[in-house]
Amino acid sequence: MLVSAKEMLEKAKKGHYAVGQFNINNLEWTRSILQTAEELKSPVILGVSEGAGKWMVGYHTVVGMVNGMLKDMSITVPVALHLDHGSYEGALACIEAGFSSIMFDGSHCPIEENIKKTKELVKLTTEKGISIEAEVGSIGGEEDGVVGAGECADPQECKMIADLGVTMLAAGIGNIHGKYPANWKGLSFETLDAIQKLTGDLPLVLHGGTGIPADMIKKAIDLGVSKINVNTECQLSFAEATRKYIEDGKDLQGKGYDPRKLLKPGAEAIKETVKEKMELFGSIGKA
Numbered sequence: 001m002l003v004s005a006k007e008m009l010e011k012a013k014k015g016h017y018a019v020g021q022f023n024i025n026n027l028e029w030t031r032s033i034l035q036t037a038e039e040l041k042s043p044v045i046l047g048v049s050e051g052a053g054k055w056m057v058g059y060h061t062v063v064g065m066v067n068g069m070l071k072d073m074s075i076t077v078p079v080a081l082h083l084d085h086g087s088y089e090g091a092l093a094c095i096e097a098g099f100s101s102i103m104f105d106g107s108h109c110p111i112e113e114n115i116k117k118t119k120e121l122v123k124l125t126t127e128k129g130i131s132i133e134a135e136v137g138s139i140g141g142e143e144d145g146v147v148g149a150g151e152c153a154d155p156q157e158c159k160m161i162a163d164l165g166v167t168m169l170a171a172g173i174g175n176i177h178g179k180y181p182a183n184w185k186g187l188s189f190e191t192l193d194a195i196q197k198l199t200g201d202l203p204l205v206l207h208g209g210t211g212i213p214a215d216m217i218k219k220a221i222d223l224g225v226s227k228i229n230v231n232t233e234c235q236l237s238f239a240e241a242t243r244k245y246i247e248d249g250k251d252l253q254g255k256g257y258d259p260r261k262l263l264k265p266g267a268e269a270i271k272e273t274v275k276e277k278m279e280l281f282g283s284i285g286k287a
Contacts (some may be wrong), residue, residue, distance in 0.1 A: 018206075020277050024047065025056070031077040033271075040285070043287050052141045086104055087104075102131075135172075152196065158171050168203045170179075211232075237272065
């Protein structure tokens with residue numbers, strides 16, 4: 001059964017570890033993440049961008065797939081199904097479809113509009129027992145057409161959004177989606193510390209978890225980050241393993257072209273990546 005991310009993130013904040021959000025793109029992706037979470041007894045958040053939701057036919061299909069897998073795989077760890085970087089309309093659609101958590105990304109809006117729409121969604125999600133993530137200060141890079149320059153959020157604006165009653169807050173601290181460029185300046189811990197001091201016990205979210213050095217990840221967790229998003233790293237692991245399978249000619253051996261065989265190396269690679277991240281985030285055994 002899907003759960004809100006609220007309890008798992010509050011426990012993470014108090015316990016000084018982080019829960020990983022791993023974005024899903026298909027059944028294999030989802031199964032690999034759930035298998036790893038169950039094996040390691042770690043809470044987990046399955047992230048779905050609006051683009052990935054469309055790719056997987058639609059939000060009702062995603063909810064049906066995940067709920068079916070939780071039952072058929074006898075998953076016992078807490079699992080939240082979360083809309084990633086959602087529009088206002090996307091958030092409403094996911095609430096209706098049965099997601100247990102949503103993100104409204106109003107970071108590209110004027111702060112007044114961000115506050116207004118976030119406030120409306122906080123009321124709705126509170127009534128339904130769904131967790132909600134808001135964002136202040138865009139995350140760098142590009143994800144499903146949402147482009148951010150990676151500026152640092154204004155701590156005062158973060159407090160304004162936090163005071164609306166959101167479950168968690170994503171704030172730009174120099175992090176970006178996708179691969180980090182060679183001239184990346186690193187995370188702004190000064191900004192993160194200022195936000196933490198103003199938002200208190202509110203769990204903070206770090207987007208763009210792929211490529212951030214381990215020492216920075218650990219310092220971010222010490223400064224209040226309780227949820228870390230990983231997407232690109234799983235995609236790269238999947239692509240590398242699949243490429244090797246084909247370059248080795250295994251798809252031409254016997255029935256190596258069978259999609260169950262073709263996709264297996266990539267699925268196993270995702271499991272290894274998720275395990276590495278759960279170890280780094282400190283969530284193993286915290287279910």
